[in-house]
Amino acid sequence: MLAKRVIACLDIAGGRVVKGVNFRGLRDAGDPVDAARGYCDEGIDEIVLLDVSATNEGRASALDTVAAVSAAIDVPLAVGGGVRSVEDIARLLDAGADKVAINSAAVADPGLLARAAERFGRQCVVISIDARHAPNGYEIATHSAQVRVPRDPIAWALQAQELGAGELLLTSIDRDGTQRGFDTELIAAARAALRIPIVASGGAGALDSFADAFEAGADAALAASVFHDGVLRIGEVKDACARRGVTVRA
Secondary structure (H helix, E strand, C coil), X not given: CCCEEEEEEEEEECCEEEEEECCEXXXXXXXXXXXXXXXXXXXXXXXXXXEXXXXXXXXXXXXXXXXXXXXXXXXXXXXXXXXXXXXXXXHHHHHCCCEEXXXXXXXXXXXXXXXXXXXXXXXXXXXXXXXXXXXXXXXXXXXXXXXXXXXXXXXXXXHHHHHCCCEEEEEECCCCCCCCCCCHHHHHHHHHHCCCCEEEECCCCCCHHHHHHXXXXXXXXXXXXXHXXXXXXXXXHHHHHHHCCCCECC
């Protein structure tokens, strides 16, 4: 069995790590290079860097920040934010990203996923989906959760998979920053429909949050504020998963 991955997320705005609740009320959480290097020292499996203001500001991700973080770490780096074209993806990969997450632009132009997969390979293409509860189930949102899209996230993820996405980054807007635990119902629904790896995001709180996400079907689980604030440590999370019988990397 493949080991489950524990991932730290760096939400970036203005060259700094930021974090909020439900995508709002962003606060400064430190320097991205220092944070990434510290997580590597603690044994993180992967880093996700999301330029959360890029799309709304109509610009690409900050390449200098991507390059600096990539040079400081020895684990895979996934980058998202402001990705609108295959040229944007190429620039991020050249700057040191191993994978590129696409969200708003893929909703507007699903063919971007196919073009990216054809040029760079599926392993580089991550479909990022921000989902929230709706009256009849779930819906998605784009532009840092500011634009509501009345579309089922699982159906969209399935289409993205068929177009060429090699991984799903699935974020619960309702749980983001709340420390109430991952949305295991949403994770389980995605797992039942998809064959690509799923990264669960939004809601990490107690140590058992990660094992809950893994048992629901996630291949990786991502956290931000609980790691930034020292509420949880990487080693503690992995130990808790191992106690639940989840295979994690040492």
